[in-house]
Amino acid sequence: MRIVxxxxxxxxxxxxxxxxxxxxxxxxxxxxxxxxxxxAVETAIRLKEKYPDVTVTIVTMGPPxxxxxxKRAIAMGANDAILLSDRKFAGSDTVATSRTLAKxxxxxxxxxxxxxxxxxxxxxxxxxxxxxxxxxxxxxxxTYVKEVLSCKNKKLTVNKEIEEGIQxxxxxxxxxxxxxxxxxxPRRPLIRGVMKSNRINIPAYGFEDLGLDTSEVGIKGSxxxxxxxxxxxxxxxxxxxxxxxxxxxxxxLVKKLREKQILV
Amino acid sequence: xxxxxSLYKNIWVMAEINVDNKLTGxxxxxxxxxxxxxxxxxxxxxxxxxxxxNRDVNPFIKELSEAGADKVYVAQHDKLRNYxxxxxxxxxxxxxxxxxxxIVLVGATTIGRDLAPRISSRLNTGxxxxxxxxxxxxxxxxxATRPTFGGNLMATILCPKTRPQMAxxxxxxxxxxEENLSNIANVENLEVKIDSLxxxxxxxxxxxxxxxxxxHTRIEEADIIVSGGRGLKNSEGFKLLEELxxxxxxxxxxxxxxxDAGWRCHSEQIGQTGKTVSPKIYIACGISGAIQHLAxxxxxxxIIAINKDPDAPIFxxxxxxIVGDLFEIVPALTEAIKSMKADTAAV
Numbered sequence: 001m002r003i004v005x006x007x008x009x010x011x012x013x014x015x016x017x018x019x020x021x022x023x024x025x026x027x028x029x030x031x032x033x034x035x036x037x038x039x040a041v042e043t044a045i046r047l048k049e050k051y052p053d054v055t056v057t058i059v060t061m062g063p064p065x066x067x068x069x070x071k072r073a074i075a076m077g078a079n080d081a082i083l084l085s086d087r088k089f090a091g092s093d094t095v096a097t098s099r100t101l102a103k104x105x106x107x108x109x110x111x112x113x114x115x116x117x118x119x120x121x122x123x124x125x126x127x128x129x130x131x132x133x134x135x136x137x138x139x140x141x142x143t144y145v146k147e148v149l150s151c152k153n154k155k156l157t158v159n160k161e162i163e164e165g166i167q168x169x170x171x172x173x174x175x176x177x178x179x180x181x182x183x184x185x186p187r188r189p190l191i192r193g194v195m196k197s198n199r200i201n202i203p204a205y206g207f208e209d210l211g212l213d214t215s216e217v218g219i220k221g222s223x224x225x226x227x228x229x230x231x232x233x234x235x236x237x238x239x240x241x242x243x244x245x246x247x248x249x250x251x252x253l254v255k256k257l258r259e260k261q262i263l264v
Numbered sequence: 265x266x267x268x269x270s271l272y273k274n275i276w277v278m279a280e281i282n283v284d285n286k287l288t289g290x291x292x293x294x295x296x297x298x299x300x301x302x303x304x305x306x307x308x309x310x311x312x313x314x315x316x317x318n319r320d321v322n323p324f325i326k327e328l329s330e331a332g333a334d335k336v337y338v339a340q341h342d343k344l345r346n347y348x349x350x351x352x353x354x355x356x357x358x359x360x361x362x363x364x365x366x367i368v369l370v371g372a373t374t375i376g377r378d379l380a381p382r383i384s385s386r387l388n389t390g391x392x393x394x395x396x397x398x399x400x401x402x403x404x405x406x407x408a409t410r411p412t413f414g415g416n417l418m419a420t421i422l423c424p425k426t427r428p429q430m431a432x433x434x435x436x437x438x439x440x441x442e443e444n445l446s447n448i449a450n451v452e453n454l455e456v457k458i459d460s461l462x463x464x465x466x467x468x469x470x471x472x473x474x475x476x477x478x479x480h481t482r483i484e485e486a487d488i489i490v491s492g493g494r495g496l497k498n499s500e501g502f503k504l505l506e507e508l509x510x511x512x513x514x515x516x517x518x519x520x521x522x523x524d525a526g527w528r529c530h531s532e533q534i535g536q537t538g539k540t541v542s543p544k545i546y547i548a549c550g551i552s553g554a555i556q557h558l559a560x561x562x563x564x565x566x567i568i569a570i571n572k573d574p575d576a577p578i579f580x581x582x583x584x585x586i587v588g589d590l591f592e593i594v595p596a597l598t599e600a601i602k603s604m605k606a607d608t609a610a611v
Binding site: 011013014016093094095098099120122123124125126127128129130131132134135136140141142143144157161162163164165166167168169170171172175181222223224225226227228229230231232238239240241242246247249250251253254256257258262263 | 282283349350373374375377378380381382384385386388389390391392393394407411412413414415416417418419420421422423424425426464465466467468469470471472530531536537544545554555556559562565566567568574579581582583584585586587588589592593596597600601604
């Protein structure tokens with residue numbers, strides 16, 4: 001049984017700073033494996049440990065340095081990986097990205113039973129790439145998955161988190177699932193894994209290798225584009241009550257809230 | 265491939281029914297918003313698409329009309345009792361291909377975010393995720409604005425060449441109209457072509473959150489939210505917030521740090537990867553105010569921050585703030601509220 005995991009290299013968005021001219025400082029921001037994809041990789045490796053016939057293949061699309069996240073996934077325990085990298089892929093929205101990933105999975109990986117994606121990427125936060133890959137490949141999907149309960153005999157059972165609780169959902173294989181944050185954390189690679197990831201050959205494929213049309217990838221293949229990007233408006237600062245006696249501070253606060261009819 | 269854009273008109277809202285057999289709040293919010301947008305378009309209508317089983321839909325049609333629908337398309341079939349990606353996407357795509365709406369708006373709920381990308385990919389059109397603001401620009405295009413880079417940046421996104429222009433919109437960000445629009449919508453029943461189709465996914469079991477854990481699952485509906493973060497130190501610390509919330513008649517929320525630490529349930533998480541809330545009063549206790557958290561509380565009427573660090577970013581968005589130890593301030597505030605309520609009751 002082959003499991004394919006789609007991962008993305010993202011900037012660590014908790015580190016983003018702004019210049020005085022309201023432009024984002026991108027230099028020096030660390031690139032990491034998208035945290036939700038970490039859960040996807042961990043889930044795949046857990047299935048590999050549970051079912052001996054499982055192999056795990058990782059795929060990413062990005063600049064050449066995105067190979068780092070593939071190496072990390074191999075160091076965690078994945079079998080192999082492929083990189084999709086080409087200037088022609090740049091500027092892809094979720095439609096073009098998922099079309100490229102789906103085509104590469106079909107052409108370069110071929111047989112698979114399960115595709116696992118992270119629910120969101122922390123930079124784009126669209127949650128669209130996974131379902132769109134499933135659509136391009138004609139697969140059933142389960143999103144917001146918390147836990148894979150079993151994956152055998154061409155059937156998958158998972159727990160899915162919805163607003164009102166947990167659904168236990170069954171699905172035929174092949175299929176695609178999107179992982180939410182799990183109750184377990186992605187493992188840290190061991191030295192042996194890191195050494196393996198340094199030895200292994202990671203094939204890289206470009207536009208010419210996938211047999212797509214130029215109108216299907218990158219900016220040309222993207223129905224949407226960003227017409228404007230701006231910093232979220234900053235609110236005027238409010239009133240800080242800074243009396244040394246905190247009981248008094250609370251009294252002042254309650255009085256103000258009552259005067260303004262906020263508390264009645 | 266070029267699309268004849270002139271064939272497409274009207275704004276559609278996907279109506280969603282929740283497990284309690286009620287329309288989701290975001291459905292009404294989207295209909296209100298669509299009514300505002302449609303005034304900037306020439307001679308177009310606001311339509312709702314209602315996909316469900318053969319239950320009585322009249323109450324839904326009434327509610328959709330009152331919220332702003334000029335027309336309701338109803339697609340009913342026994343197989344559509346529960347949401348299924350396979351079946352709902354087929355029905356929605358058939359309806360869109362037949363009626364050719366120019367804009368399709370979907371609530372960014374777990375169902376909406378599962379369904380919308382399947383529809384947009386199948387129809388080869390653009391979808392903007394998790395928007396917080398919508399407008400119609402000078403070229404009559406939908407301008408959909410959304411936070412990106414973890415809430416650090418806002419991006420306005422257009423879909424100029426394909427149709428429909430699709431967007432999912434965060435619940436609780438747009439205001440639903442308070443007034444009853446007393447619209448009476450036209451109703452059209454659509455032919456549903458799924459007799460030979462079976463859903464490849466099957467729901468085996470459902471465990472409501474409230475039955476397993478003591479969680480507030482509908483924190484987004486609370487008028488007053490007392491929210492805690494890392495500063496609470498442990499799950500015990502949240503007892504203080506429970507007490508304050510009870511005194512105020514509100515609910516307890518949590519930052520991602522508190523949820524990640526296992527002190528509170530994910531259903532109570534507020535922020536970019538949790539819920540967006542818009543209560544009358546939001547009290548942030550021991551929350552530093554990471555941009556991801558602020559993304560979820562921006563439309564609160566009044567924000568009150570309690571934090572020992574005077575430089576915490578939360579104070580920059582707070583209307584009122586008290587700098588100091590929350591373990592001293594929160595109980596004092598609870599007492600003050602209790603005695604205030606006792607005084608009011610005595611009068």
